[in-house]
Every structure is written in C-alpha cells, then in structure tokens.
Amino acid sequence: MLINKLDNVEVNIENGHKYARVDIKSGENIIKYGEPIGHAIGDIKKGEHVHTHNMKTNLSGKTVYTYTPYEDKTEYEKTDLTFMGYVRKNGNVGIRNDIWIVNTVGCVNKSAEKIAKITGAKCFLHPFGCSQLGDDHKITQLILKGIINNPNAGGVLVLGLGCENNNIPEFKKVLGEYDNSRVKFLICQEVEDEIEEGVKIVKELQENAKKDIRTAVNISELKVGLKCGGSDGLSGITANPLVGRFCDKLTRMGGKCVLTEVPEMFGAEHLLMKRCRDKETFDNTVKLINDFKDYFLRHNQVIYENPSPGNKAGGITTLEEKSLGCVQKGGRAAVVDVLNYGDTVKKSGLSLLNGPGNDIVAVTNLFAAGVNLILFTTGRGTPVGTGVPTVKISTNAPLAEKKQNWIDFDASGLTEKDLTEELFSFVIYIANGKKTKNEENGYEEISIFKDGVVL
Numbered sequence: 001m002l003i004n005k006l007d008n009v010e011v012n013i014e015n016g017h018k019y020a021r022v023d024i025k026s027g028e029n030i031i032k033y034g035e036p037i038g039h040a041i042g043d044i045k046k047g048e049h050v051h052t053h054n055m056k057t058n059l060s061g062k063t064v065y066t067y068t069p070y071e072d073k074t075e076y077e078k079t080d081l082t083f084m085g086y087v088r089k090n091g092n093v094g095i096r097n098d099i100w101i102v103n104t105v106g107c108v109n110k111s112a113e114k115i116a117k118i119t120g121a122k123c124f125l126h127p128f129g130c131s132q133l134g135d136d137h138k139i140t141q142l143i144l145k146g147i148i149n150n151p152n153a154g155g156v157l158v159l160g161l162g163c164e165n166n167n168i169p170e171f172k173k174v175l176g177e178y179d180n181s182r183v184k185f186l187i188c189q190e191v192e193d194e195i196e197e198g199v200k201i202v203k204e205l206q207e208n209a210k211k212d213i214r215t216a217v218n219i220s221e222l223k224v225g226l227k228c229g230g231s232d233g234l235s236g237i238t239a240n241p242l243v244g245r246f247c248d249k250l251t252r253m254g255g256k257c258v259l260t261e262v263p264e265m266f267g268a269e270h271l272l273m274k275r276c277r278d279k280e281t282f283d284n285t286v287k288l289i290n291d292f293k294d295y296f297l298r299h300n301q302v303i304y305e306n307p308s309p310g311n312k313a314g315g316i317t318t319l320e321e322k323s324l325g326c327v328q329k330g331g332r333a334a335v336v337d338v339l340n341y342g343d344t345v346k347k348s349g350l351s352l353l354n355g356p357g358n359d360i361v362a363v364t365n366l367f368a369a370g371v372n373l374i375l376f377t378t379g380r381g382t383p384v385g386t387g388v389p390t391v392k393i394s395t396n397a398p399l400a401e402k403k404q405n406w407i408d409f410d411a412s413g414l415t416e417k418d419l420t421e422e423l424f425s426f427v428i429y430i431a432n433g434k435k436t437k438n439e440e441n442g443y444e445e446i447s448i449f450k451d452g453v454v455l
Helices: 106-119 134-149 168-175 194-209 239-252 269-273 279-298 309-313 319-330 359-368 397-402 420-431 437-441
Strands: 009-011 018-020 029-032 035-040 082-087 098-103 122-124 153-160 183-187 215-218 223-228 256-259 335-339 349-353 373-378 390-394
Touching: 009 029, 035 319, 082 420, 098 106, 098 134, 098 194, 106 122, 106 153, 106 194, 134 153, 134 168, 134 359, 153 168, 153 194, 168 183, 183 194, 223 239, 223 319, 223 359, 239 256, 239 319, 239 349, 239 373, 239 390, 239 420, 256 319, 269 279, 269 319, 279 335, 359 373, 373 420, 390 397, 390 420, 390 437
Parallel strands: 098 122, 098 153, 153 183, 223 256, 223 373, 256 349, 335 349, 373 390
Antiparallel strands: 009 018, 029 035, 082 215
8 A cells, every 4th residue: 555655665555564666775764654664775676565674763863843834724613412411510521420539649549449349439559659759759749630530530549658758738739729629638647537537528529520510511522532542553654644534624614732742752853843833832842842852862872762562563763754653643733731730721723742651651641631531542452541441442453453442443444435523423422422442451551650759
C-alpha cells in the first residue's frame, strides 16, 4: 500500500512492514507519510524489506523551532446533536455517575479495596502520597485533584491515613473548591473502624447520586482523550487516522480532544506546531517538547530510543515513523492549548497534554485532565483501562477477532471505506451509557507519573 505519493516505501497491509518502492542509496532518506522517517545505512534495492537492519533515525539532540502564524481554515458548525450526560453543579458534564474512592496515600490501599468490595464503589490504588519531595509530590497531588474533579464521578470518598505528606488538610489546599455533597473525606487514624465508617460514607454518596439523571446536552460538551499503545505498522494507516477524523468532526462541533504521549510527538512535533492557533500556544508547545527532552537528558537517556520490541515486531523502525503515525490521532484540528499535569481541558479544539507514552500513566493523565472517555488505538492489543471508559480500537482485523474481550471497535476496514460516522455513533453510544470492554472487565487503574526522590 502506498500512503503518500512522495513515499519511497510501501507498506504490506498484511504485516505492516515497509518495502522499498525504488532503489534507495546509502544515506538517502526513507520517506513515509510524505515525511522522512530515517535514512538508509546501506544501499537498499527495490522490493527489499526496510527495517532496523538497514535504516536508522535522523533525530539527534534538541531542535530549534520557528513560529509561523497559523491560518485556521476549519469550518466550524453549530449542531443540535446531543448525548445523554450528567450536568454537575459547576456546569461540567459527565457520562458516568460512579462512586469513587481516591486515596491520598498508598498506605490505605487495602482499606479502600475492602470498602469498594462491600459497596461496589470503584477505587484507584497507587503507592504514592508520602515520602515524596518537591515537584514529584506536587504531581501526585495534582493528578489526584484532577481525578476527583473529573465529571464522570457521581461522588468521591477521599481516603487518607493521617500522617502522610499528602494528608487531607494539606491536600485540600491543592484541591481548592469542591462540591461538598459530592466529595467526602475520611482520615483513617481518626476513627475506630475505617472500613465501617468508609462504607457508611460511600452509601451516603450513592444515595445522593441517585438524584442525578441523564439529560440531553450538546455534543460540544464532550471531552475525549486520544491515546495509542502497542502500535504496529498499520497504526498510522487505519486506527490513528480514523481517530483523527473523529477528532476533526468533534472539534468542528465545538467539542474537546486531548492528545498526550509527548515522546511520541518527537519527530512529528513540527506538524503540531504548524497548527498552533497563536504564538503563546506555539511557545507552550515548544516548551512541552523541550522540557521532556531535558527530562531524558537529566537521566542520561537517549532521547530518540523509543519504539518498543512490540512496535518493531509490528513494522515500526524509528521514532519519527512512530510519531508521524501517533500524531494522526489529532487529525487536522487547530492546537488551542497545552496542559500540564493536573490541568483541566477547557478549550474547544485540540489540546496537548504533558506526560510520557507509557500506557497506564498516559491514560491516568487524560483521566485527571477531565476527559469523559479515551479513544485508545492499538495494533498489538492490551486490556488496560482507567477510571473513564477506555475505548480500544484495533488497527487490524486479526487482533479484533482474537481479542474480542479487549477490543471495542475494529478500524481495519478504513482501507476500504470511511468509518468516521460509525466511530462517531459508537462514541455517542458509549457516552449514553454503553459499557466499554475495560469497564465490563473491571480494568480501571491509575499510575501516577514519578520523577523524584523517595525518602
């Protein structure tokens, strides 16, 4: 399959691997998606397999970026299209009305589990909240704050121990204003039986949540996270472009999409920067990229050594190739904002979110950014999910057939017909209450990004 007329490689649609369309000389760029994805390290004959044995990345070091004003030619549209959501007191809209238990510290994980088991509430376990310093500790607090504020929660029990760095009085300073009918607190050291007391509070939250009803709200209120994991050579041909078309459609209607996985923007960041709505957004995008490169360098790691063994087995050779496929999830929408850990998505359009490509950390960051659901493309398959519906979209038919207990939507047919309307309708179906496979299986976890010292 030829993706772009400028390409000097074709993709075998059966296995996702690349083959030379023409003779390629040593040192010459390998072109895919119309962009360089590396260079040949030896002469490559027409028809020859192009992969790790005969090509390498072009990327090295940090890059200087130049701002070019973006002319947004998007044709925005007003629509009467709705979904059935829960309108919260602050005006945010959720698509679920679950009761959550969120720990301030990992020491009370088992207590949270016991309360959840008795009541049917959901708990999100993590090992942090104490013995952390500086920004590392702050990230934990901001992620937990974002989760508590996610509008998909009908109620939240914030469960603390009492002696941790992130004790409830200190955490409340970070949390700020909250709906006291929806968010309750329990310090385990201050009660005789924390399980009994926790169950009592959760049942109160459940009774209160029964008052909430689904009402029709405009599609512009929908907030969707974009993520890929276990990519293969078809990710940039089927699932990611399909999600990109979904993103374009939703943002044209005033909806919000959030793209994360900063290291998987490396090599394709220039395409996002060209779409930044203004100079401030461009500058924030440059900072987002360079700060993450500095993070690699601080830990004496190679910036561009990214494709995993699974990626390589699926036909992806270099980070440029992976990134050019990855960013397609953002379609062609204008980049309107850059979010840091714990920031909440607010602007209609495409926002970029800080964080690594690691699957469970990335979906946690999206969860904390306030998205209602996540579109998660995959060519290798994964059961992972977080506290919001995590829609698994397969790049290829064999995966969708083999892992029906993981996969929600098969994007492989995009090579033959446009599936945008099908995916859009499916997402509304999910927003209206249809459970995703991760929800059915109970695969709802979090993992908080860590970059610091443990005392």
